[in-house]
Amino acid sequence: MLQAFHSFGSKDAGFAYLGKLQANNVGPSASTGKLTALVNKGEIYVANGDLQMNLAQMERNPNVKIFWPANDKGERSALAIPYVIGLVQGAPQSENGKKLINFLLSKEAQTRVSELSWGMPVRSDVTPSDEHYKAATAALEGVQSWQPNWDDVAVSLSTDISRWHKVTESE
Numbered sequence: 475m476l477q478a479f480h481s482f483g484s485k486d487a488g489f490a491y492l493g494k495l496q497a498n499n500v501g502p503s504a505s506t507g508k509l510t511a512l513v514n515k516g517e518i519y520v521a522n523g524d525l526q527m528n529l530a531q532m533e534r535n536p537n538v539k540i541f542w543p544a545n546d547k548g549e550r551s552a553l554a555i556p557y558v559i560g561l562v563q564g565a566p567q568s569e570n571g572k573k574l575i576n577f578l579l580s581k582e583a584q585t586r587v588s589e590l591s592w593g594m595p596v597r598s599d600v601t602p603s604d605e606h607y608k609a610a611t612a613a614l615e616g617v618q619s620w621q622p623n624w625d626d627v628a629v630s631l632s633t634d635i636s637r638w639h640k641v642t643e644s645e
Contacts, residue, residue: 526592
């Protein structure tokens with residue numbers, strides 16, 4: 475929804491697009507990952523997903539391709555949603571939790587995150603050389619990563635979700 479607003483330049487235009495996509499809908503899915511096989515077989519034309527999941531699935535689903543929405547100027551963009559990690563205050567074994575976090579953010583672990591999980595390193599001093607990293611960076615070539623103002627999103631989220639349900643006839 476947020477990506478549609480961004481790509482089409484407004485909420486109204488984004489909702490209009492999402493309403494048109496409804497014709498492609500096959501109903502609720504347990505996960506976006508289950509939609510890949512339907513796209514691969516040509517049963518549906520478009521499904522949403524995340525880059526890591528789609529790249530991993532393309533080996534088994536050769537008819538699946540990744541595309542990035544473009545605005546009216548032809549500029550392609552993607553909403554980057556990072557994975558996060560935190561330590562709960564007062565958690566049991568918090569020292570081990572700190573060790574895990576430090577390891578996951580270490581140069582050693584970040585160098586292998588793409589190889590092992592199609593992830594992208596969060597450290598600017600790490601540039602992996604494995605094939606997964608090369609495929610992911612190639613897929614992102616020419617794509618502008620963006621973040622919404624999350625405070626603005628929070629203010630209108632309930633209203634926007636209600637409107638999404640209405641335009642997609644999903645509730």
